[in-house]
Amino acid sequence: MAGGAGLLVILLALTSLNVGASQMKLLHLLTQPDDRVTRVLFASRLPRTIALILAGAGLAVAGLLMQMLARNRLVEPGTVGTFSAASFGMLLAALINPGMALWLKFALVSACAALGSLLFLAILQRIPLRSALIVPLVGLVLSAVLATGSALVASQFELGQALRAWSSGDFSAILRGRYELLWIAAGMTLLAMLLADRFTVIGMGKDFATNVGINYAALMVLGVLMVALISASVVITAGALPFVGLLVPNLVRALVGDNMRRGIVLVALCGAALMLAADLLGRLLIHPYEVPSANLLAIAGSLVFIVILLRGRRQWA
Amino acid sequence: MIEAKTLSKRYNDRLVVQDVSLQIPRGGVTAIIGPNGAGKSTLLSMISRLTPMSAGSVEIDGMDVTRTSGSELAKRLSILRQHNQTSLRLSVRDLVAFGRFPHSGGRLNAEDQRHIDEALDYLSLNEFQHRHLDELSGGQRQRAYVAMVMCQDTDYVLLDEPLNNIDMRFAVDMMQLLRRAADEKGKTVVVVLHDINFASCYSDHIIAMRGGRLAWQGTPDEVMRDEILSELYAIPMQVHELNGQRICMYFRMG
Amino acid sequence: MGLTTAARWRVLLTGVLALLSMIGFMTWNVQSDWAFIVEYRGSRLLAMLLVAVAMGVSTLVFQTLTHSRILTPSLMGFDVLYVLVHALGLAFWARLGLDSMPSVIFILDVLLMAGIALVLFRLLFGDSVRGLHLLILLGMMGGLLFRELTELALRVLDPTEFSIQSGRSIASFSRINLPLLWVGLVLTVACVALVFALRRRLDVLNLGRDVAINLGVPYRRTVTLLLVVASVLVSVSTALVGPMLFFGLLATNLAYWIVGTHQHRWTLLATVLVAVVCLVGGQLLIEQILQSRLPFVMLLELCGGVLFILLLLRGVRE
Numbered sequence: 084m085a086g087g088a089g090l091l092v093i094l095l096a097l098t099s100l101n102v103g104a105s106q107m108k109l110l111h112l113l114t115q116p117d118d119r120v121t122r123v124l125f126a127s128r129l130p131r132t133i134a135l136i137l138a139g140a141g142l143a144v145a146g147l148l149m150q151m152l153a154r155n156r157l158v159e160p161g162t163v164g165t166f167s168a169a170s171f172g173m174l175l176a177a178l179i180n181p182g183m184a185l186w187l188k189f190a191l192v193s194a195c196a197a198l199g200s201l202l203f204l205a206i207l208q209r210i211p212l213r214s215a216l217i218v219p220l221v222g223l224v225l226s227a228v229l230a231t232g233s234a235l236v237a238s239q240f241e242l243g244q245a246l247r248a249w250s251s252g253d254f255s256a257i258l259r260g261r262y263e264l265l266w267i268a269a270g271m272t273l274l275a276m277l278l279a280d281r282f283t284v285i286g287m288g289k290d291f292a293t294n295v296g297i298n299y300a301a302l303m304v305l306g307v308l309m310v311a312l313i314s315a316s317v318v319i320t321a322g323a324l325p326f327v328g329l330l331v332p333n334l335v336r337a338l339v340g341d342n343m344r345r346g347i348v349l350v351a352l353c354g355a356a357l358m359l360a361a362d363l364l365g366r367l368l369i370h371p372y373e374v375p376s377a378n379l380l381a382i383a384g385s386l387v388f389i390v391i392l393l394r395g396r397r398q399w400a
Numbered sequence: 401m402i403e404a405k406t407l408s409k410r411y412n413d414r415l416v417v418q419d420v421s422l423q424i425p426r427g428g429v430t431a432i433i434g435p436n437g438a439g440k441s442t443l444l445s446m447i448s449r450l451t452p453m454s455a456g457s458v459e460i461d462g463m464d465v466t467r468t469s470g471s472e473l474a475k476r477l478s479i480l481r482q483h484n485q486t487s488l489r490l491s492v493r494d495l496v497a498f499g500r501f502p503h504s505g506g507r508l509n510a511e512d513q514r515h516i517d518e519a520l521d522y523l524s525l526n527e528f529q530h531r532h533l534d535e536l537s538g539g540q541r542q543r544a545y546v547a548m549v550m551c552q553d554t555d556y557v558l559l560d561e562p563l564n565n566i567d568m569r570f571a572v573d574m575m576q577l578l579r580r581a582a583d584e585k586g587k588t589v590v591v592v593l594h595d596i597n598f599a600s601c602y603s604d605h606i607i608a609m610r611g612g613r614l615a616w617q618g619t620p621d622e623v624m625r626d627e628i629l630s631e632l633y634a635i636p637m638q639v640h641e642l643n644g645q646r647i648c649m650y651f652r653m654g
Numbered sequence: 655m656g657l658t659t660a661a662r663w664r665v666l667l668t669g670v671l672a673l674l675s676m677i678g679f680m681t682w683n684v685q686s687d688w689a690f691i692v693e694y695r696g697s698r699l700l701a702m703l704l705v706a707v708a709m710g711v712s713t714l715v716f717q718t719l720t721h722s723r724i725l726t727p728s729l730m731g732f733d734v735l736y737v738l739v740h741a742l743g744l745a746f747w748a749r750l751g752l753d754s755m756p757s758v759i760f761i762l763d764v765l766l767m768a769g770i771a772l773v774l775f776r777l778l779f780g781d782s783v784r785g786l787h788l789l790i791l792l793g794m795m796g797g798l799l800f801r802e803l804t805e806l807a808l809r810v811l812d813p814t815e816f817s818i819q820s821g822r823s824i825a826s827f828s829r830i831n832l833p834l835l836w837v838g839l840v841l842t843v844a845c846v847a848l849v850f851a852l853r854r855r856l857d858v859l860n861l862g863r864d865v866a867i868n869l870g871v872p873y874r875r876t877v878t879l880l881l882v883v884a885s886v887l888v889s890v891s892t893a894l895v896g897p898m899l900f901f902g903l904l905a906t907n908l909a910y911w912i913v914g915t916h917q918h919r920w921t922l923l924a925t926v927l928v929a930v931v932c933l934v935g936g937q938l939l940i941e942q943i944l945q946s947r948l949p950f951v952m953l954l955e956l957c958g959g960v961l962f963i964l965l966l967l968r969g970v971r972e
Contacts, residue, residue: 202963202967205967206963206966206967209966209967209968210724210966214787216787216788216791217722217787219791220725220729220787220790220791220794221724221966223729223791223794224724224729224959224962225963227899227959228900228956228959228960228962228963231899231900231952231955231956231959232956232959232960234952235948235949235952235953235956238949238952239948368810369809369810369813372809372813374806374809374810378802378805378806378809379806381798381799381802382799382802382803382806385795385796385798385799385802386799388791388795389792389795389796389799392788392791392792392795393792448868449867450864450867450868469870469872470867470870470871470872470873471870471871471872472870473870474868474869474870475870478868479864479868480868481864484861484862484864484865485721485860485861485862485865488860488861488916489914489915489916490860490916495861498857498858498861498865498869499869501854501858501869501870501871502869502870505854506854506857506858545865548865549868552868552869
């Protein structure tokens with residue numbers, strides 16, 4: 084299955100390299116390897132494709148992590164306040180120093196994202212979870228509160244438009260030298276794969292984890308940090324991209340179950356595939372104009388969420 | 401009299417209660433026993449109209465429970481299930497007072513206050529009456545809910561495993577209270593019990609369920625027998641007579 | 655069942671603040687003649703009172719039905735539903751020749767929305783509280799889907815002429831839909847009166863479904879009726895000024911703290927008073943006294959949201 088997904092990713096990646104605003108096709112590389120062609124290819128499409136793969140894999144894995152941390156399969160960084168917090172971090176960075184160094188901005192946005200996730204988890208600990216649905220509900224409301232706060236601050240400093248751009252991700256502005264942060268996301272994705280077993284145990288609760296000898300608190304913090312770093316790198320590079328973290332893990336879970344170790348590679352690959360597909364569709368729909376991936380992902384995501392809710396309704400209600 | 405005819409309950413494709421017909425006469429204590437998953441709670445729930453029936457009918461003193469108005473039924477029959485709100489910022493007295501709702505719609509008069517005082521006394525809750533529910537222990541809360549049901553003053557009192565999670569001492573008190581309610585006040589008490597020995601010592605009539613069906617019914621003398629209980633619970637059981645009561649031993653056989 | 659002395663004082667204080675807010679709103683910094691002021695500020699005040707009452711009461715009722723202090727009916731996406739219903743309705747009503755009567759259209763819109771909420775509830779769920787959680791989530795996702803589809807459609811139709819959608823729309827008290835004020839008043843008063851009449855049943859509902867049925871409350875009918883009432887109230891508020899997400903939460907939770915009980919005859923009163931103080935008093939403070947240019951509604955929503963988070967962190971026992 085992982086092989087099939089891998090193949091899909093490669094196919095989509097090649098297609099992605101082929102499509103663009105200019106008329107250049109991949110075949111040109113072989114037939115007309117002149118300067119202009121390779122420049123376009125390497126300056127925009129290749130980085131874009133790589134960015135999509137890294138971001139897609141990272142987001143999907145971040146979603147999976149979040150689901151382990153929250154012990155609920157209807158959450159992902161976009162629906163629990165992590166992205167809203169990260170956008171707020173971007174706002175802060177712009178207010179403090181619009182020309183802030185990238186690494187500093189990354190640190191700030193990651194910190195905000197981490198705080199957002201921690202707030203969500205802290206809240207979860209304190210409310211009686213009488214229904215599985217209350218977890219995503221609380222997350223969505225928290226996200227909305229943080230977004231309102233950001234909007235308020237942004238409106239006071241004429242940064243409303245910028246805030247909206249950060250909250251709705253798209254990859255049209257990816258160029259070489261502007262996406263390297265995503266390699267951090269890739270690093271986190273690999274780390275998650277290495278620690279997959281432990282995160283599965285975390286997903287079963289504190290008592291279970293302690294009984295098995297795993298340092299629950301430490302792993303929770305690590306998980307939050309990993310999600311924050313992935314989120315920050317994606318938000319800074321392209322903007323917030325919702326639902327990848329929700330769609331992919333649930334799809335993979337339907338195929339291979341809840342064992343994170345077995346599923347995580349597939350999750351990363353499918354995440355990359357989804358991201359590539361969404362971006363491709365966005366580029367093709369109104370060619371040569373683009374529809375931002377966040378828009379398409381939100382449509383697909385909310386639809387699938389609704390389907391999941393309705394299909395499982397006998398067990399929720 | 402409670403009359404149930406061919407009651408069934410189906411959840412998706414599972415028949416939780418199958419074709420149960422029984423009659424519970426007025427007065428006395430009737431215990432419903434059986435292993436987990438036998439359908440006891442569901443049966444009680446259907447009789448008290450809390451759960452809709454998939455098939456069959458229930459009549460309480462000739463009134464069809466699905467056709468009679470809720471408020472009318474509430475004056476004749478009361479039901480208390482297992483899991484109740486635990487974190488209400490409500491005093492014990494206020495909770496018990498709700499028992500008068502079917503009679504007075506929330507406006508309490510002197511007669512109502514008398515019932516409330518009586519119910520509190522009956523359940524030994526006088527010293528707790530002004531404490532809030534969320535400050536009480538599980539057992540005390542359970543007693544408060546039972547007091548509310550007593551305060552409702554209905555002919556038929558249905559209780560689903562009222563002895564769960566309460567101390568031995570209070571469990572005994574509770575069963576004695578239910579016995580008195582039947583003897584002194586003429587109430588018809590129907591209790592789902594987990595502990596068959598309590599059923600044996602306190603009830604006039606035992607209904608045994610297994611796999612959603614009515615397996616046996618009769619007086620404690622009739623039902624408390626080795627063969628019957630062993631088959632019901634699928635483990636070897638021995639009934640002994642102690643103090644004039646039939647007690648079942650199954651803890652360590654042989 | 656009654657209030658402690660401290661609680662009584664708190665209610666009294668809130669009442670006084672509410673009264674002062676209303677008087678202050680009408681009289682502070684008056685710069686033109688009284689007739690104009692009465693009409694201009696008066697109508698705004700009435701609208702604010704309606705919104706305060708409607709949002710407060712609908713949230714309170716909804717929280718009783720869902721046994722939760724952290725939920726509000728606005729979460730269900732009424733703003734989006736209203737836009738949909740209104741837009742679709744307009745085309746239809748125009749054919750019936752009603753488009754010159756905004757009041758009638760308003761009533762029809764509200765009834766339609768309540769009807770849809772009712773149908774959704776009956777169709778999809780049983781009597782459980784979890785059913786309502788599901789309804790809210792579906793509403794939120796449905797709202798998001800609708801907004802994103804609209805954005806996509808706009809982009810596809812005209813890719814060049816496009817400015818990014820501003821996410822959720824937010825209420826505004828400067829663009830009040832005044833022709834609807836009187837209809838809104840009638841609807842709100844009717845709904846609140848009904849809720850007040852049902853206050854004892856609401857108290858019983860607090861005890862949970864099983865106990866409520868045991869005590870003879872016609873559970874399904876009551877819940878359905880109350881949901882319809884809540885829908886109507888939220889629709890009125892949304893039609894008048896636009897969507898407000900956290901205001902109801904703010905009002906109800908402050909009210910619970912003020913009265914210290916869940917008895918509805920007190921929580922209803924306290925919610926209404928607190929809502930008035932927050933909305934009218936807040937507006938007075940920001941606009942007139944401080945003369946600040948901060949967007950008031952956003953600020954209010956933020957306060958509601960922050961309070962909500964603090965409540966959650968403190969540990970909401972339900």
